[in-house]
Amino acid sequence: MGGTATGQTLTTAAYSLTMLANSTACVVSISYDGAMSDLGWVGWGLGTAMSGADIVVLWPNSDSSWTLSHRNAVSTTMPTVVDTSSSSDPSADATGSLAVVASLSSSSSSDSPTIVTFSRPLTMPSDYTTDAEVKDLAQEINQPVIYALGPKNPGKFGSGDGY
Structure with a gap:
C-alpha cells in the first residue's frame, strides 16, 4: 500500500475482521x-x-x-444493490472502486480458515451515488462498521434468495 498505514482487528466467535488503511485506500x-x-456469505459495512x-x-x-x-439498506430489510458487479469480473464492482484482492483471499473450497480480502478507496468517487449515510472512511482506528455472515450462499440460490 505504501506510506503510513493504520490498522485494527476485531475478533468475533466466527471470524476476524481486519482493516488496514493508508492515506488513499483501505483493505x-x-x-x-x-x-x-x-461459508454462505460475509458482509461488512460502514455505519x-x-x-x-x-x-x-x-x-x-x-x-x-x-x-x-x-x-445499502434503508432499514433492516435485505440490502439492495448499489453497484452491480463488473460483467467481466464478479469480484469487483462495475466502477472498479471495490475489488477482491485474489492474492490475499482463499482459492480452494477446502481452505480453512477461509480468508477474503477486498480493497476500496477511503473516499468514493464523486459520481458514486448511494442512500448510505456514511460512505467514506478515514485513516484512523475505531470507525463505526457493521459485519455479519450467513449460512446460505446467494450465488447458489439466485438473486439474493440466500439471505
Missing part, C-alpha cells in the same frame, strides 16, 4: 473459522446499523473465485 480482510465450502450503511457482501463461487456485491 478489509475477513477470516472465517471454517472451510470455504461451508452503526444496517440502516443507512454502505455494505459489501462477499461469497465464494463454485470455482473458488469470489463475488463482491456492493449494497
